[in-house]
Amino acid sequence: MNRPHPSLQNVLILALIAHILSVVGLISYFSFRNSQASVQELAKQVVQERSDRIADYLTTYTAAPPLATQLNANAIQNGTLKLDRLSTWNRYLFQQSNLFQNLAYLYFGSAQGEYSELRRYGDRQFRYGYSDRQQRLKSFELDAQGNPQKVVLKRLYDPRIRPWYQLAQSGTTGWTEIYAFDDTPPMLGISFVRPVYEAQQFRGALGADFLLAGIHEFLSSIQPNSQSRILIMERNSKLIATSSNELLFDSERRRIDSITVQDPLIRRTAEMLRQRYGQQIKSHAPQLLTLQFDHDLHYVYLAPFSDQYGLDWLIVIMVPQSSFLGQVEANQRMMLWLCLAALATAIVTSILTARWLSRPVQQLSEASQNIAKGEFDQIVKIRGAREFVGLARSFNLMSQEIQRSQSQLEEYAHTLEEKVRARTHQLEQEVEERQKINAELRAVFAAMDQLIFIFDRDGRHLKVPAKRAQQIFYKPIESRIGRTLHEVFPQDIADHFLQHIHQALDTQKTVDIEYTLEIEGEVVWSDASISPIDHQTVIWISRNVTDRKRAEQQLQQSHDELKQTLDELRSTQAKLIESEKLAALGQLVAGVAHEMNTPLSAIQSSIETLSGFMQTELEALPTFLQQLSVQRQQDFFSLLDHAAETAPTFARLSSREKRQLKRALSQQLESYQIKPADIIADTLIDIGVYDRIELFIVLLQERDRDAILNAAYQFMIAKRSLQTLAIASNQAATAVRALKTYARQNADSQPILVNVIDSIETALTLYRNQLKRGVEVVRYYEEVTLIQAYADELNQVWMNLIHNGIQAMNYQGTLTIRVTSISNGIQVAVTDTGAGIPLEIHDRIFSPFFTTRPIGEGNGLGLSIVQQLIEKHSGTISFDSVPGCTTFTVCLRQSLPRTLT
Secondary structure (H helix, E strand, O other): OOOOOOOHHHHHHHHHHHHHHHHHHHHHHHHHHHHHHHHHHHHHHHHHHHHHHHHHHHHHHHHHHHHHHHHHHHHHHOOOOOOOOHHHOHHHHHHHHHHOOOEEEEEEEEOOOOEEEEEEEOOOEEEEEEEOOOOEEEEEEEOOOOOEEEEEEEEEOOHHHOHHHHHHHOOOOEEOOOEEEOOOOOEEEEEEEEEEEEOOEEEEEEEEEEEOHHHHHHHHHHOOOOOOEEEEEEOOOEEEEEOOOOOOEOOOOOEOEHHHOOOHHHHHHHHHHHHHHOOOOOOOOOEEEEEEEOOEEEEEEEEEEEOOOOOEEEEEEEEEOHHHHHHHHHHHHHHHHHHHHHHHHHHHHHHHHHHHHHHHHHHHHHHHHHHHOOOOOOOOOOOOOHHHHHHHHHHHHHHHHHHHHHHHHHHHHHHHHHHHHHHHHHHHHHHHHHHHHHHHHHHHHHHOOOEEEEEEOOOEEEEOOOOOOHHHOOOOHHHOOOOEHHHHOOHHHHHHHHHHHHHHHHHOOOEEEEEEEEEOOEEEEEEEEEEEOOOOEEEEEEEEOHHHHHHHHHHHHHHHHHHHHHHHHHHHHHHHHHHHHHHHHHHHHHHHHHHHHHHHHHHHHHHHHHHHHHHOHHHHHHHHHHHOOHHHHHHHHHHHHHHHHHHHHHHOOOHHHHHHHHHHHHHHHHHOOOOOHHHHHHHHHHHOOOOOHHHHHHHHOOOOHHHHHHHHHHHHHHHHHHHHHHHHHHHHHHHHHHHHHHHOOOOOOOOEEEOHHHHHHHHHHHOHHHHOOOEEEEEEEOOOOOEEEOHHHHHHHHHHHHHHHHHHOOOOEEEEEEEEEEOOEEEEEEEEOOOOOOHHHHHHOOOOOOOOOOOOOOOOOHHHHHHHHHHHOOOEEEEEEEOOEEEEEEEEEOOOOOOOO
């Protein structure tokens, strides 16, 4: 049973509609994808711009207190402000308050309990307060010139018990905790304090306070819209300021955690950050996170803010995605309507076009079916395309020719019947003999797809037995039979073909040739076999090899392109590896420069101290010793010896332990009636004498005690400066040697004997500045033999693995390095306690340009380069990772293969 065939009209309609649907669908899909990507990029730019503005504002806002206290400290040092005349500070502080208008308080508390402050409140309203050593504080209103007017407040106030004073007394210059000021209404603020010393004696504390309300006003002014929120908080989630009217402390003036606020968006964001980071938010780089809230996707931008005095805040910006989608959704709706309109128009056009094309074909089909039934008088009338009209004319001519031929055949049939009968009997025998041969030949030629010709010596076409290879005919068969090669082909091609025909006839051997012909504007490749039949005729068998030739040309072209691409890739890879090394070297130079700042500063400070000692104390030493009795000289040197003995232990004491020793020593001196006990105890602690004080009681009771203690103090300062010089110079030399080792290049690029442990220690030295942020290095080294390797490339391996481990732990954790011996080599394992490598990217971790870091922080070549360098050493590298423990294991051979050396 024959299957029903689909109509041409339906096929055309379905093909056109399917094509249009696919095009419209793809356009709609990519339009939607591009709009989503545009929204995310726009949101990122908006929140990053707001974050940068906030960071700039905070930098300016928080710079005032340190600058103000530094100016006041300079004024004390140059004598502008007198510590013994605090009651006269009002005009200076008034002028400074006009300079720093965001400061709420400027003040100073002395070690004797005196206190002076200037408070700014309202619009250019000031109060000046002063308390004497009996802690009696009086506050005055100030006029427009800063002159005291009436007294508005009297109370007792001792600055020495305040937290800000105790922070400065401990020797710290920096910020206090954020707290609620005792104002009406209460306001949230923060203090910056700076200790003041004279002759190495603590004389008091300078302070400057500002309120956080100004930050709230600024955040409100730059909030993108009413659905967005901006807040600044500490890493423990305590609020500092928000763009909304959220309370920052409760009725008991306790700071409010962002996870307990009334605003649901802020609370939900705080909960997400708590789930992601825990109680302490340890993000040290800007991040763009997403949050699903109230049936809308929100972008949450998290950026850190810090300064050199210990501020460590977080800027959090929350923006709903819907605030960016308005125009995008309108464009999508417009695109949808346009696509639907275009689709409907295209479908209607496709149906009309299909009908217009299929109608003439249907008419011709019906007429040809009637001819097949014997109805030869078929005339087809078609209106439409020129091709269909021409086809109809040809069809009508064919129909007329068939009718004429039919009539002639009927007449000729009558005359031939007798001849046929006579000749039939004669031919029957010949037919029977040739039937078998012809059947075999027909089967052979019918199965052949080659073009076959029979030529004579003059190149005349005698026969064309096979006609299947129509695609390589230069001209139709009927125009070639009986004609020579020169009548069919151009002169040069005909001469070429005829030369090979003569060669086959003369040698009576088959000749194989290849040639090309331009057929219907296309170059066709053929190969031919010319075989002699007798001495005057040959058989020419041609095969179309155009596809093979094109494939060979394309293959050669692809081979050339691939070779060029491979050369470019090798060149690019070498440049990228060199760029990665130079980038790493640049980072290390910056880190080493920062690492050397500390020892260089210590060296400079120690040199200045020793220079002053040499100019003053050392010159006066002979005179000083001559003025002492023999017993006092012995006491003096005994004091120095005792300080030298206790120096190693004294250097390890913390500031808190030193204060405890000072208090105990002061009480012990008071028990011996030695006064002033606290000043003498402070001097002894500075010298380094804090125990066995009974050995020096006689000395401390003498009249020349102060001169001896001062000279001992200067000698110990000089000795400690020398020790500092030795330690700092050794640290600087170590850093320089490590950097020099890393930067060294093997000019001959030849392998040498390398100590792997020394190479690893070089890398650790170069990363010391990053390690000391919070990374503990644990070493397990076995005694291993030297290995044959490329030293600079091996340094690059350890640098990349150690740097990746530090970054994976976010500069907080434990880095463990094991070096062990294995059969015919060594094994190095680098383990970090970071978050681990997700299982889904394990198979891509060594792929070039694959990285999990944010944009701008890496190009993804580190581990790929490491793998290539290890393979160059005929070694292996593998890794094993679970959350909290990631280990990269490198195995290296003791000797390189001869092919590498």
